[in-house]
Amino acid sequence: MRRYMDFYLTSMKIAILEQFQYRAQNYFYMVGVIIEPTIYLVVWSTIANQQGGSVGGYTAGGLAAYYIVWTLVRQMNIVFTPYGWEDRIQHGRLSMELMRPMHPIHSDVSYFAGWKFVMIILWIPIAAILALIFKPTLNPTWLQVLVFFIAIWGAYLVRTMLYAVLGLITLWTTRVSALFELIFALEMILSGRFVPMTLMPIWVQRIAYYLPFQWTFFFPINALVGQSSPVVLFTGLGMQLSWILIGIVGVRIIWHFGVRRFSSVGN
């Protein structure tokens, strides 16, 4: 356990050192990411104003808060993608990681966790500018802040496991990009990324409740900006934990059978 703690801290430090070297690229990347919620925010704010100040219970200020928090949650949601798994498996880059006496997923989780610290530092001034322009309404309780803090890391782990499971399918098939695209499309609709889940039809919300996507996006955002009761907040954390455990089991099973098929191509 101590060795893993040491590894995680060292790997996170390495990620921070590396990513600070690419701060300009990271900033442009983040600006690109900001454009998407800004468009949603402008559209929904306009609709809210046309409907007398609110839409689906969200005021213009509430929507501004939702989408500004969205930008942070989006950064937390950046994980080692299935494309990354596909690439490292197809081109044999997994070989060097397999030689280590620990599962490659530890390297992914720790590295991207370290990267987040760089992104959060870069995010703060952008969030401040967005707040000045769109004037969000945000009055969270201490419990909400605490749950939000845990939930953004929970979201990170849920998404990491989900995409590791997807990426590991490459051990059986050469290309799985089409499947990834399908999952990304589902995620867009069922996560709250495109629109807050409460604005979706009830039947969509019911389906989304039993899928992992909304626990990576809508739940952490709503934990901070919504009016959720403690029961709802802790249920959300419980759902995240469940999905993390399901993901770990999924990764272990797929890994156990899949790694036998790894042909270590390209070297």
Next chain:
Amino acid sequence: MPFPVIEVTNLSKHYKVPIREAGLKAATRSLFKRQYNTVKAVESISFKIDPGEVVGFLGPNGAGKTTTLKMLSGLLFPTSGTPNVLGFQPSRRQAEFLGQITLVMGNRSQMSWDLPALDSFELQRSIYGIPRPEFEKTRDEYIELLEVKELVRKPIRNISLGERMKMEIIVALLHRPKVLFLDEPTIGLDVTMQRRIRQFVEEYNRRTGATVLLTSHYMADVEALCKRVIVIHNGKLLFDGDLSALLDRFSAFKTIGVTLANGFGSFSHYGEVLNQDAGHFTLRIPREKTPDVTARILAEQKVDDLTVEDPPIEDIIEKVFSQKSVEAG
């Protein structure tokens, strides 16, 4: 009699590879009816390697060398056979096993491209859980041996290929592995850098008693490091024994170089004259006739200098492969 560190019994690896003719028609047909070929990358090979041995693993491209190394290091699951390394079954990939071996591939990097090597060393320390005092001692020892004190502070992207390879060797050996699988560790390096890497591997083997299995297309690596060689071709084991025995078995000729005191003479009646230049002659003589021809030359000519050499090892290895290819064909 020591227990072997590596023991391989009837090890095989077969790949099922889809095949089809060129063109749209064949591609469409393959959608409905796929055809496969079975490629026998490694076919029922067996050998043992004792602790501390440095063994050269030779073969042409596609012979099955790297596939074997990957099976021995746990990267690939064998189709059949039971490799045993340090008492472990490599394919089970237990952390205790992986912590005692290393695999260096000349065309693969473990280093962070953007950071100085010191940072990658630090990451390696945490991966293998090396106690800090031991880590620092080992790291500094390697840095001194490979003379890279100034380089370890530069980002990897800013150093040359040879310098990077030195860093790769350091990072791969920080945990002081007992078994080294070296797959073309000197590929693409100039002769000076090749020699430096060779000397380091030799020194590591001497100091730690580690077992080394080395593949290289540079015969200088093999000659300098390996007393024993294993030759593999088309997945099958062709030879396992001392390098000198390989030379005896497959080298039918020796080369005699003669420098004459007066600069003139005729040598065609001794054997095939390969080269003649300003009083220096190079002859190719059947191996069994070498002592007799050498004695005759010394008796009949005014010799200033005479050398008897085996042909270059590259030529012998090439001959081994070509002979076996013909036999196989």
